[in-house]
Each structure stands twice: as C-alpha cells, then as structure tokens.
Amino acid sequence: MHRTVVINVVGLTRALLGPHTPNLNKLAEQSADIEPSIPAVTSSAQATYLTGKPPKDHGIVANGWYFREMNEVWLWRQSNRLIQAPKVWDIARERDPSFTCSNTFWWHAMATTADITLTPRPLYLADGRKLPDCYTYPLELREELTEKLGQFPLFHFWGPATSIKSSQWIADAAKYVDEKHQPSLQLIYLPHLDYALQKFGPEGDVAKDLEEIDTVVGDLLEFFTARDCRVMVLSEYGIQPVSRPVHPNRMLRDADMLSLKVDLGREYLDFDTCRAFAVSDHQIAHVYIHNTDDIAQVRSIFENTPGIAHVLDRTEQAAWGLDHERSGELVLLAEPDSWFTYYYWQDDKRAPDYAHQVEIHKKPGFDPCEMFLNPELAFPKLKVAQRVAQKKLGFRYVMDVIAVKPELVKGSHGVSDGSPHTIPILMSTAPQLLPQTEGRVPATDICDLMLKHLFD
16 A cells, blocks of 8 residues: 545646646646536535546535425535535555545544544634634644644634645645654545635735645645655635626526515524525535426526526436535526525625625525625724634624625636646646546546556
8 A cells, every 4th residue: 555645625627737837847747637527616526536426326416405304404524424425535444554644624524434634623612603623533633733833723714714724734734644644545635725715806916825736736746755655636626707697596486486484674584484596615505495396487587597507307407417405496507607695685784694705504595695795894904803813802793804805806716618627637646646648537537546546
C-alpha cells in the first residue's frame, strides 16, 4: 500500500491555470479533465468521488433536500450515514485491514467509518451566540489543533469575510494529522477558490485568490511528497459566469402553489400545505409536489422559461442519474448563464428574518448572497462591528447584514455545458496512474483512481 493524499481544490479548472499558479502548473502537463457529476455541487460531487456511484445510488441528490418524513428542508447535514453506498475507505479496508483514512473537511464527515475526521461545527450557545469551532474524531484532536493552530476560523470559511485563512488552517491541520497519524489516505478540502469564483466569476479579478490557493497547494505538495506520499489534486466542478437569477418559488407563488405562514409580519414556507415548492441549489432545483395530479400543471409553469434548460420528471431523471426517492417530483436544470434562488417573498418588508443573515441551516435553499454585505447599509462594516460588540458584551443580537441582491453573484455551478470553465481537472504526482485516454474521466471513476494510487 502506498500512502496517498487527495487535495480537493474546489472550482479549479484548466482554464484558470497560468501565471498565477506556478505550483499547480507543474502537475498540469500530464493531467486529465473530469466529466462532472450531475448535480455538480459539493455534497453530490464528493459522494460520487467517494463511492464511485451516481446520486441515484448514493442518495446525495444535492447539498440538501426536502426530508419528506420530517416535513423539513435541511441543507448541509453532516452525517456520513446519509451516503447510501460504501465509501473508498470501506473498500480499501476490505483489501487491507491496516488501511486508515483521514477525512479532512470533505463533507458528510460525522458519524463516519473513517478513522479520523475534521469538519466545520460552530458552537450554538443557549444565549443565542454562534461561536467558531470545528468537530473532530478522535474528539481530543480538536483541542490539539486549537492549541497548535488557533481556533478554526469559521467566519473565514463562509460568509462575507471568507478568505484564504480557512483553507490555510485546513492545510496546516492536514499536515499535523499526517505527522501524528500517518493515515494511508488523507482527503483534504480547500474551498477558497470556490467562493472567490462565485463572487467575481471565473473571468473576474481572481488573480490574488489564485496566487493564494496555489501557495497553499504548493506547500502541501512539498510536504507530502517529502513524506513519500502520492498526491492527487482535483476539483469537484468548475464555475461559470452567470448573470440571470431565476426564482422558481416566486413562479410557484404566482400560480397559487405556495402556502405561506405569517409570523410577526414575515412570511415562511409551510412545506406540508404547499401544493409545490422548490429547493434551489446553485443551478439545480428540486421541485416537491405533494399531489401527483399537480405534476403536469407545475411542469407547465417552468417549461419555456428563460434561464431553465430542462424540466425533468421521474422518468427523465433516470438519464441524468438523479432518479432517487429524495429527488423532487420535478428537477430543474439551469441554462449556462443562470442560477436558482430560494426566494419566495414578493415584498422585501415581509422577507423571513433569516434573509439578511448567514443561516445555512434555516434557509430552504442555497444562498450565495451570504458572501456579500448588504450594499443598502450606509456603513456595513460599522454595523458588523456593532453586532460583534453586542455579542462580546453578552447581549442578544442579530447579524442582519447580508445582501438580498442576487445580481451580485457572478459565478455558479451545478450543470456543466462543456465549456472550459465548467470542467474540473485531475492531476497527480504519479501521472502514470491516470487514465491514458483522450476523453474526460467520469466522476464515478475517481473512487477507483484513489484505490489505484493506494494499491498499484
């Protein structure tokens, strides 16, 4: 067995390599492109890489979905038991019982059969405060990392303050894990580029971000190759320019399909009494319809709509590998320049209280606007400072500083149209182990390639 490291540089494509990526360029000469999974979003793509199966088999149909039995929309669940197929570490352990694996910030990291795991996990205190932190197994590893590296910089991992600090912390944690545990396989997640590309678009000013992530990757390559590890560098998806937000829930509202509960003058979706509603996730949206007799009518709402490329029923979902019980009765796929919001309100004064907050677990869909401060605030940074002061003084506070302006978003992902910015890349310090073919490597082949790096 040959110790292997897989570095997931989210959003990286061949089109982004150049003068700002000297370390990554060294691996690019003998590399391959990946045919991304559908949907090409974090949880789905990672589950496909880890299992070698499409979403219809592993069950991760998006970053979140409507849990019918609980009547709840939940995104970013962390239990690994949601993945309904054996993972690469399960398969490797069957081949060699001495095999060990560290999952260093790949998603679905809790309640796992991996030997070591690290994942973002804020502390939610009884007084309403949210404190930056992470979860690890073994449990004591969290204290060791905090003592050595400082507290995990959660607010640099997601939100308007995202920066290279979170990816740097993860990289440093990966080195610590290797020094102490020497896992056979270590999976490392570096998200920084993903956020920059969504904010500015792949054709925007991301030179500094490319240089920053290249420096982090270069340091990891030097560290792990010196320790005689094989290193795979890959990405989950590419991010393409977008300019058109599409609002499927507002379209359903106009057709009298939504049911809204009004609390304190604000509107909230009541999932069980909606005739139909959409859970939007970048360029894919799952539309849940309680009565099958309504499917044809709901489909007619979305067909021939600018920004929507495909409306898939259960039969059509099979061709895309999405025919799973967790999928919506209909699935929407966006056109290349478009993406889906979760918005359902028509009057901003009646928007839910979480609309202007970073609340990834309350919103019934993914919200990239959480990376932007509200431009309507006269002094947004001053308001943030005021809220932080309230927090430190122990007062209750609401960090209501986030934009609700989808036109700010310049990049998205989820559906590849084959253009250079949408095709993830695969590189290796052992290029002889990569497929020697002209075509793209299917996302479902990545699991076998990890095993090949370990055992060939």
